[in-house]
Amino acid sequence: MEQKFIIKNKNNKYERIxxxxxxxxxxxxxxxxxxKQFKTGQVEIFCACRNKDxxxxxxxxxxxxxxxxxxxxxxxxxCPGYSNFKEICLSNPAFRYETEDSDIIIANxxxxxxxxxxxxxxxxxxxxxxxxxxxMTLSAFYKKVNWYSWYQMAYAPCxxxxxxxxxxxxxxSMFKKIKIRNKRCTLDDINKGKNDINYFxxxxxxxxxxxxxxxxxxxxxxxxxxxxxxxVARERNFSVSAEVLFCANExxxxxxxxxxxxxxxxxxxxxxxAGILSTKPYFKALDICFLLVNKYGLFVESTYEAxxxxxxxxxxxNNHSKNKHVFFRPWSFxxxxxxxxxxxxxxxxxxxxxxxxxxxxxxxxxxxxxLRKEKKEQTCNYRMLSWNASKxxxxxxxxx
Ligand SMILES: [Zn+2]
Numbered sequence: 001m002e003q004k005f006i007i008k009n010k011n012n013k014y015e016r017i018x019x020x021x022x023x024x025x026x027x028x029x030x031x032x033x034x035x036k037q038f039k040t041g042q043v044e045i046f047c048a049c050r051n052k053d054x055x056x057x058x059x060x061x062x063x064x065x066x067x068x069x070x071x072x073x074x075x076x077x078x079c080p081g082y083s084n085f086k087e088i089c090l091s092n093p094a095f096r097y098e099t100e101d102s103d104i105i106i107a108n109x110x111x112x113x114x115x116x117x118x119x120x121x122x123x124x125x126x127x128x129x130x131x132x133x134x135x136m137t138l139s140a141f142y143k144k145v146n147w148y149s150w151y152q153m154a155y156a157p158c159x160x161x162x163x164x165x166x167x168x169x170x171x172x173s174m175f176k177k178i179k180i181r182n183k184r185c186t187l188d189d190i191n192k193g194k195n196d197i198n199y200f201x202x203x204x205x206x207x208x209x210x211x212x213x214x215x216x217x218x219x220x221x222x223x224x225x226x227x228x229x230x231x232v233a234r235e236r237n238f239s240v241s242a243e244v245l246f247c248a249n250e251x252x253x254x255x256x257x258x259x260x261x262x263x264x265x266x267x268x269x270x271x272x273x274a275g276i277l278s279t280k281p282y283f284k285a286l287d288i289c290f291l292l293v294n295k296y297g298l299f300v301e302s303t304y305e306a307x308x309x310x311x312x313x314x315x316x317x318n319n320h321s322k323n324k325h326v327f328f329r330p331w332s333f334x335x336x337x338x339x340x341x342x343x344x345x346x347x348x349x350x351x352x353x354x355x356x357x358x359x360x361x362x363x364x365x366x367x368x369x370x371l372r373k374e375k376k377e378q379t380c381n382y383r384m385l386s387w388n389a390s391k392x393x394x395x396x397x398x399x400x
Contacts, residue, residue, distance in 0.1 A: 002019050002021065002022065002080070002103065003019075003020075003021055003047065003048075003049075003079060003080040003081055004017050004018070004019055004047075004048040004049070005017070005018050005019070005020045005045050005046065005047060005048055005056060005064075006018075006045070006046045006047075006048045007034060007037075007043050007044075007045055008043060008044045008045075008046065009037075009042060009043050010041070010042060010043065010044060011042065017048050018030075018034070020034070020045070020064055021064065021080075026062065035058060035062060038057075038058050039058070045057070045058075045064070047066075047075060047079065047081050049075050049076040049078065049079035049081065049082075050074070050075065050076055050079075050351065054066065054068070054071050054074050054075060054081065055067035055068065066081070073354070074354060076155065076349075076351070077155075077335065077349055078151075078155040084334055084335075093108065093134050094107065094108045094134060094135050094136040094140075095107050095108075095136065095141070095144045095148075095331065095332065096332070098179070103177060104177055104178070104179055104186070105148065105177055105178045105179070106179050106180075106181050107136070107141055107144070107145075107178055107179070107180055107181065108134060108135040108136065108180075108181040109135065109136065109137075109138065109141055109180055109181075110135045110136065110137055110138075137289075138274075138275060138276070138287050138288075138289050139251060139289035139290075139291070142201065142272070142274040142275075142289060142291060142299075143291060143299050144331045145171060145174060145178065145201070145274075146171060146272075146291065146293070146297075146298065146299035147298075147299060147328070147329045147330075147331040148174065148331050149167070149170055149171040149174045150167075150297075150298050150299075150328055150329060151328045151329075151331065152174065153167065153170055154322070154326050154327060154328045155326060155328075157323065158322075159320065159322060159323065160317060160320075160322060161296055161313060161316075161317055161322060162296070162297070163296075164270065164293075164295060164296060164297045165224035165231050165233075166224075167296060167297035167298075168201075168203060168221075168223075168224055168297060169223065169224065171201055171297070172201055175187035175188040175191065175199065176188040187199045196278050196279045196280035197276060197277075197278060197279070197286075198276070198277050198278075198279050199274075199275075199276055200222065200238075200274060200275060200276075200277060201272060201274040202220030202221055202222045202236065202272065202273055202274070203220055203221040203233075203270060203271070203272060203273075204218070204220050204261070204265075204271040204272060204273035204290065205219040205220055205221060205235065206218075206219055207219070207240075207245060209242075210239070213239065214241075214242065215239045215240060215241050215242060215284075216239065216240050216241075216242060216245050217237050217238075217239055218237060218238055218239070218240050218245070218273060218285070218288070219235060219236075219237045220235070220236060220237070220273050221233040221234065221235055221236075222234055222235075222236045236283075237283070238277050238283035238284060238285050239282070239283065239284050239285070240284070240285040240288060244285060244286075244287060244288060245288070248273075248275075248288045248289050248290050249261055249290070251289065251290075252264075252289075252290040252292075255292075255301065256292060256302065256303065257302065259303065261290050264292055264303075267303075269292050269293075269294075269303065269306065270292075270293050270294075270295070270297075271290055271291065271292060271293070272290065272291040272292075272293055272299075273288055273289075273290055274288065274289055274291065275287050275288035275289060292306065293306075294306040294307075294309055294310050294313075295310055296310070296313055298313075298329070299329075301345075302361070302363050302389075304361050304363045304387075304389035304390075305345065305361045305363075308359075308361045308387050308389065308395065309327075309346060309359075309361075311395050312327060312346075312348070312359065312385075312398065313327060315398050321400075323351065324350070324351055324352055325348050325349075325350060325351075325400060326348065326349040326351060327346060327347075327348050327359075328346065328347060328349075329345070329346050329347075330343055330344055330346075330347055335347070337356055337358055337380070337381070337382050338358075338376070338379065338380065342376060344358050344359060344360065345359055345360050345361050346359035347359060348385070350400065355382070355383075356382050357382060357383045357384070357385050357399070358380050358382045358383070358384045358385070359384075359385050359386070360373075360376060360384060360385075360386040360387075361386070361387050361389055362386060362387065362388050362389060362390065363389045363390055364390050365390040365391065383399060385398065385399065
């Protein structure tokens with residue numbers, strides 16, 4: 001992630017955007033030019049992350065620094081100038097930026113396909129083997145890829161949300177920015193390279209049992225593209241052992257409170273199948289996971305969340321205020337607004353007010369859950385937009 005700056009020329013109001021903090025920039029002709037213009041008072045420099053003017057100055061030894069002492073909280077959360085940016089970058093050891101200045105994510109994946117047997121034997125209950133902070137399961141990985149992509153899209157200058165089909169390819173385009181630890185290249189490079197491993201993220205259609213080979217043929221849509229007046233889907237398939245498919249189904253069922261992939265589809269939810277497959281000698285998945293996404297393609301952890309977040313996103317979309325009210329799901333603890341170690345279900349950054357709204361979807365009604373809910377409500381220093389889904393409340397009014 002690189003911080004961009006706006007160079008404003010005082011006389012003719014001409015302005016342009018520039019990356020001033022790049023490593024080799026100081027050796028360039030452009031650097032000397034800008035420094036000269038700055039010293040003679042011809043230009044002013046501002047961070048480009050907001051319309052609000054956060055001014056920067058050059059020191060005598062040519063170092064760029066913010067003109068105002070405590071301007072760090074004024075930047076966009078997405079900007080390296082933001083106060084907690086370093087934490088966002090580096091706080092999650094399993095899914096973090098490569099360095100502070102990089103826009104490459106390093107993901108530390110458990111070698112899940114090797115663990116399939118282990119999971120089967122432990123009957124899904126001993127999640128401990130998976131709970132290592134340093135590494136994550138395949139489903140945790142793709143969930144973060146989805147939320148990270150959404151975050152990038154939410155903060156991108158486009159005025160409207162991408163449609164489901166467009167968001168699908170947007171997520172896959174993020175493969176260019178994600179590296180698996182211990183591998184030097186990105187997922188995109190791995191997929192294009194000569195090795196026989198492929199990372200994939202498709203919309204799930206169905207699976208069919210193949211008696212002859214005792215495995216399943218999984219069919220999915222790996223690409224949507226626009227033909228004249230229409231969106232065309234390209235279908236692909238791969239085979240998967242009964243064991244791997246069973247594990248993925250069980251994991252889904254546990255996450256969604258007993259709902260099976262099949263029933264979720266029947267109820268109209270869209271499902272993603274993602275994983276790793278071996279291309280040689282034929283398309284065979286080593287490990288897969290299922291993700292439930294809402295109608296915009298955003299991964300959700302319950303059907304309540306699917307509905308509630310659609311309600312919020314629809315509202316923002318209808319108000320044409322995507323860039324003013326930035327809705328996203330935090331994917332790393334450094335992004336959290338809570339002071340204890342909870343992560344919000346979602347956050348809405350109010351860009352023009354330098355403030356945020358915490359979004360919570362309360363889906364259970366047990367004593368323990370309600371205690372945690374109360375604590376969240378008491379310790380939250382921000383406005384909270386919450387929905388008591390389990391009590392069948394109406395959706396709350398959105399406060400903007
Ligand atoms: Zn900024």
